[in-house]
Structures are given as structure tokens and as C-alpha cells.
Amino acid sequence: MSRQLSSLLKISVAGFVLLSVGACKPADKGQGALKSAGVEALNLSKADTSIFGKYFETAACDVDEMEALGALAGLGLGETGTNNLTFAKRKFEAGRVVYSDFRIETSDTESFSSKQITFHCPQMGEEAPNFERLDLKDATLREDEITANFGTLSVSHPTADAAKALVAGMMSSDNDTSGDIGFGAVSVTGVKVTGDAFSxxxxxxxxGEDRGADKRGTADLMLEELKMTVPGKDGVQDMTVDFEGMGARNLNIGAKLLPRYGLSPNGAISQFIGSLNTGTKPYDELIIGDLDVDAEGFSLDFDGIEGKTTEAGDVITTRQSFNPMTITLKPALGENPEFKRAYTILKSLDFETIEMSGSSVTRLDKSDDSIAVSDGLWVIKDAMKLNFEYEAEGLAEMLKSLQTAQSVTSQSQMAAMYEPLKLRSMRFTMEDNSIVARGLKLASEMTGQSEANIKRGLGMLVFGAAMAAENEVQAEVYSETIEAFADFVKNGGTMTIEANPPAPFSLAPLVTGKGADVDPATLGFSASQENEAP
Incomplete structure (x- = not known):
């Protein structure tokens, strides 16, 4: 058996099981086909904009005019007529410096202006000048062929590096944005962008975000009515984007990535994993509104996403619905040499229009470090339906081991990291609603073989699967899965893959190939194909 086939089988089958990390309730081996119930409509409403007020509050500021103006001068904002800066008036009052008719013009193609700019509590910090909040009104930024207008723009509680970058951005497009860039909140309204590339x-x-001492925290997000046009070239249709908006309440945010680790892929991955917290709600509410995209070669109509999380004791439950998304391919796509073959194949399969939707319920139990997903659905209309449920434990433990691993150089190291992750149960059922016929047609067109020959060839895969395995657990998973898949391709109906171990099963032997002494019966794995009763 070739190394390539062995790797493919490991990735496709072991990865499929790993992706599940568990099921809904333990049972004897072979429960049969699963029928998931979709998540009922959550009917959420967008966040009230008043919730963002707390992020822009500033305390009384004990700073005098000399220090305030000195801090701004340290950031590059001196007297009118210097450093390309002009303003009609500058006023200091109650710890604030207010500029009227503020303008910076660095070249014929770059300028920044604002009817009014207010710096709240500018002062000399311990290491660098800073301010508590920046408010802009009726601002315009012009860079080369792009002009951006802002009705209002506010930034609160920036870091010293962020304050420096904000002022530098007014003065030139070529500025340093390295360092500790962060802020407590940002708000912008009435934005209009015009340019040759897009408008x-x-x-x-x-x-608005609220972080603790460990740099983790929560954030609120609101975006309303985004519209964009990308002009077509040489007679090509313009691409238009119309996004209703989105909102999130108490969105969980991880620790900031540190620059010294960002240069290393292993370091960045370790940091990202380290920022995860399985014992915290991902969000209270999440709403992603309608998105419509229309272009020369395709159109997209997406009804958005809704999610709601509740917490009762140690159990965190998230219900999430991925509303219908319809992608329509246009004949013009087939006229593009780069996409011609793909368009021709999809058209022959009657996939010029594809509609997808899904939903799931996820429960995290902090008391026993377990995760369970139930009523999982992923549907491609008139093609297939995937029903899934799974349950696992040890996710938090596994994340801890990944947090400390800067690199993985051997299978034994990988096995040690995955050892805490244990499968309690899982079940996936795929229903055929024409996907098998379409898949066979596609395989026939791509290989030049008849559909009958393709079906006969599946028998060899069953034999090859056992040869590719590195232990008995993999051998059973590979061979049973491929055999069920072969029957599914030949007969349609449903294909079910499940595992019901009598005790939580460590996924390390399945993922890494280690564990030659592990008894396959301890996984309780089965894969089967069924035809629906007439």
C-alpha cells in the first residue's frame, strides 16, 4: 500500500472521527441511523446601541493645559503651521483639547481633515504620551485614489502604541503600526468610501471589550448596513455586496497574540490554543444578518446565522442555526478559462444552484470536562443530509498540553498530547437525496470509467484499507467505514458511522497509529448502510 493512500485514509477516516470528539448518549454498538431535529428559530433581535456607552466613559482628568498640549506635541501635533498641520481653533477645557477645522496635508494625494477633533485627557504617560479617548466629527481621509468620509469616529482607552499609530495615521499612510496595539472600544458612523478599486x-x-489581568475577556459587537461595489473591468458586471449587519453580546475573546511568538508558526498556534477556554460561554447572543452578493459569475443569498448560549450550573449550552445559503453559478463563469471545467462539471451535475443550511446544539460541562453535540444537521438541498451527534471528555486537558507544546516532532509526542481526549460516543448518518448519483457521475466524467466499473473498484478499497492501518483499531475503523461507503455508493439509502465504547476511549491510537496493543472492541465502532423501507 502506498504511503499516499495510507496518509489519505488516516486523514479522511481518523480525521472524521476526531472532528466529532464524541456523541449524545452511550449505548450498545450499532444504534442505527440517526434523525436529528433542527434547532428551532431563535428570533433574536439586534443589540441596543446604548450598551456601548459604558466602553467610552472616561474618569475625571487631573491634567493641566501645559501637560495636555505637551503630550499631543509628543505625538506629533504641535502648533498650527508646523508638521503639515493647520487648525482654525484649539481650546483646552476640563481635561480635553478640542480642535476646530483640523487639517493635515502631507502631499497632493494625501490629506486628513476633521470639522472637530477632541482628545480626552492627553497626558505624558510613564513611558510615552497617550490619551483616554479620541472623538472625530465630519472627518475625511484621502490617500492616493481612495477617499474615506466619517460622520463620527471614536476610539477609547488606546494603548500608548495605539495612540501613536492613530495620530501617525492622520499624518501619513506610511506609518509604523507595530508594538502593543489595542483599545477599549471603537465606534464609527456614516462611513463612505470612494475609489477606483471599490466604493x-x-x-x-x-x-467594545473588557479584558482581565490575563488579557482574556468579553466584547460586544455591532455592525449595520454595509454596501460595497467593485467595478467590473472590460465590460464585466460590477460586483455588489449588501450586508444587513451583525451583532454579538458578551463574545468571548482570547488573550492578545504576542509579537515575539507571532513570527513562529508553532508559537502562534500555541498562543492561539492557549487563548481558548472551554469552560467559558462563547457568547450570549450572535446574529449575522442577510448577505447578498451579485457578480458576473455567481450570486450568493445568505440568510445569516443565529446563536444563543445559556448557562445553568456547570453546563453551558449553545444553540446555533446556519440559515439557508444559496449559491447560484452563472453562465459567465463558464466563459472564464480558469473556471470553465469546474462550471461544466457542476452544471452537468445540476449543481448550478446549491442551497445549504445547518444547526446544532453544543453542551459543555465543566464539572467533568466534557463536550456534547446533539441534533446536528448539515443539509445540501435535494442532495444530502448529514445528521450527527457526539460526546467526548478531556478537551480542556488536551488544550493544556497543546498550550505548552512549542513543536511536535514525533508520533509519541502527538500521542501524548491527544491522550487526554477520550471519546464517549458518536454517530453520523448521511442520507442520500441524489448525492450518490451525482458523485458517481462526477467520478465517471473525471476518470473516464463507467459507473459500473467504479462501483466494482470500491471492493479493492476495502482490502487496501486494512493494509494501510498501523494498528488493529485503525484496521477496524478503516475497513468497516470503506465497506459501508462502498455499499452506500452502490445502493444509496443511508450510511451510519458510530462508536459506542463501553468506557471513554482515548483517540490517540486512532489519530497517531500508536497503540498496537489496544483492543478494537474498546472503541465499539461500527459502520453500516441501510435502505429506507418502501
Missing amino acids: GTLSALAW
């Missing part, structure tokens, strides 16, 4: 409008955007 668009944004009604409003707001983000």
Missing part, C-alpha cells in the same frame, strides 16, 4: 458605505460599527 461603499457603512451605516455604523461598534466594538
Whole structure:
């Protein structure tokens, strides 16, 4: 058996099981086909904009005019007529510096202006000048062939590096944005961007975050009415984007990535994993509104996403619905040499229009470090339906081991990291609603073989699967899965893959190939194909 086939089988089958990390309730081996119930409509409403007020509050500021103006001068904002800066008036009052008719013009193609700019509590920090909040009104930024207009723009509680970058951005497009860039909140309204490459409008955007000493925390997000047009070239249709908006309440945010680790892929991955927290709600509410995209070669109509999380004791439950998304391919796509073959194949399969939707319920139990997903659905209309449920334990333990691993150089190291992750149960059922016939047709067109020959050839895969395995657990999973898949391709109906171990089963032997002494019966794995009763 070739190394390539062995690797493919490991990735496709072992990865499929790993992706599940568990099921809904333990049972004897072979429960049969699963029928999931979809998540009922959550009927959520967008967040009230008033919730963002707390992020822009500033305490009383004990700073005098000399220090305030000195801090701004340290950031590059000196007297009018210096450093390409002009303003009609500058006023200091109650810890604030207010500029009227503020303008910076660095070249014929770059400029920044604002009817009014207010710096709240500018002062000399311990290491660098900073301010508590920046408010802009009726601002315009012009860079080369792009002009951006803002009705209002506010940034609160920036880090010293962020404050420096904000002022530098007013003065030049070529500025340093390295360092500790962060802020407590940002709000912008009435945005209009025009340029040769694209144009668009944004009604409003707001983000406010609250981080603890460990740099983890929560955030609120609101975005309203984004419209964008990308002009077509040489007679090609313009691409238009119309996004209703989105909102999130108490969105869980991880620790900031540290620059010294960002240069290393292993370091960045370790940091990202380290920022995850399985014992925390991902969010209270999440709403992603309608998105419509229309272009020369395709159109997209997406009804958005809804999600709601509740917490009772140690159990966190998230219900999430991926509403219908319809992608329609246009004949013009087939006229593009780069996409011609793909379009021709999809058209022959009657996939010029594809509609997808899905939903699931996820439960995290902090008391026993377990995760369970139930009523999982992924549907491609008139093609297939995937029903899934799974349950596992040890996810938090596994994440801890991944957090400390800067690199993985051997299978034994990988096995040690995955050892805490144990499967309690899982079940996946795929229903054929024409996907088998379409898949056979596609395989026939791509290989030049008849569909009958393709079906006969599946028998060899069953034999090859056992040869590719590195232990008895993999051998059973590979061979049973391929055999069920072969029957599914030949007969349609449903294909079910499940595992019901009598005790939680460590996924390390399945994922890494280690564990030659592990008894396959301890996984309780089965794969089967069924035809629906007439």
C-alpha cells in the first residue's frame, strides 16, 4: 500500500472521527441511523446601541493645559503651521483639547481633515504620551485614489502604541503600526468610501471589550448596513455586496497574540490554543444578518446565522442555526478559462444552484470536562443530509498540553498530547437525496470509467484499507467505514458511522497509529448502510 493512500485514509477516516470528539448518549454498538431535529428559530433581535456607552466613559482628568498640549506635541501635533498641520481653533477645557477645522496635508494625494477633533485627557504617560479617548466629527481621509468620509469616529482607552499609530495615521499612510496595539472600544458612523478599486458605505460599527489581568475577556459587537461595489473591468458586471449587519453580546475573546511568538508558526498556534477556554460561554447572543452578493459569475443569498448560549450550573449550552445559503453559478463563469471545467462539471451535475443550511446544539460541562453535540444537521438541498451527534471528555486537558507544546516532532509526542481526549460516543448518518448519483457521475466524467466499473473498484478499497492501518483499531475503523461507503455508493439509502465504547476511549491510537496493543472492541465502532423501507 502506498504511503499516499495510507496518509489519505488516516486523514479522511481518523480525521472524521476526531472532528466529532464524541456523541449524545452511550449505548450498545450499532444504534442505527440517526434523525436529528433542527434547532428551532431563535428570533433574536439586534443589540441596543446604548450598551456601548459604558466602553467610552472616561474618569475625571487631573491634567493641566501645559501637560495636555505637551503630550499631543509628543505625538506629533504641535502648533498650527508646523508638521503639515493647520487648525482654525484649539481650546483646552476640563481635561480635553478640542480642535476646530483640523487639517493635515502631507502631499497632493494625501490629506486628513476633521470639522472637530477632541482628545480626552492627553497626558505624558510613564513611558510615552497617550490619551483616554479620541472623538472625530465630519472627518475625511484621502490617500492616493481612495477617499474615506466619517460622520463620527471614536476610539477609547488606546494603548500608548495605539495612540501613536492613530495620530501617525492622520499624518501619513506610511506609518509604523507595530508594538502593543489595542483599545477599549471603537465606534464609527456614516462611513463612505470612494475609489477606483471599490466604493461603499457603512451605516455604523461598534466594538467594545473588557479584558482581565490575563488579557482574556468579553466584547460586544455591532455592525449595520454595509454596501460595497467593485467595478467590473472590460465590460464585466460590477460586483455588489449588501450586508444587513451583525451583532454579538458578551463574545468571548482570547488573550492578545504576542509579537515575539507571532513570527513562529508553532508559537502562534500555541498562543492561539492557549487563548481558548472551554469552560467559558462563547457568547450570549450572535446574529449575522442577510448577505447578498451579485457578480458576473455567481450570486450568493445568505440568510445569516443565529446563536444563543445559556448557562445553568456547570453546563453551558449553545444553540446555533446556519440559515439557508444559496449559491447560484452563472453562465459567465463558464466563459472564464480558469473556471470553465469546474462550471461544466457542476452544471452537468445540476449543481448550478446549491442551497445549504445547518444547526446544532453544543453542551459543555465543566464539572467533568466534557463536550456534547446533539441534533446536528448539515443539509445540501435535494442532495444530502448529514445528521450527527457526539460526546467526548478531556478537551480542556488536551488544550493544556497543546498550550505548552512549542513543536511536535514525533508520533509519541502527538500521542501524548491527544491522550487526554477520550471519546464517549458518536454517530453520523448521511442520507442520500441524489448525492450518490451525482458523485458517481462526477467520478465517471473525471476518470473516464463507467459507473459500473467504479462501483466494482470500491471492493479493492476495502482490502487496501486494512493494509494501510498501523494498528488493529485503525484496521477496524478503516475497513468497516470503506465497506459501508462502498455499499452506500452502490445502493444509496443511508450510511451510519458510530462508536459506542463501553468506557471513554482515548483517540490517540486512532489519530497517531500508536497503540498496537489496544483492543478494537474498546472503541465499539461500527459502520453500516441501510435502505429506507418502501
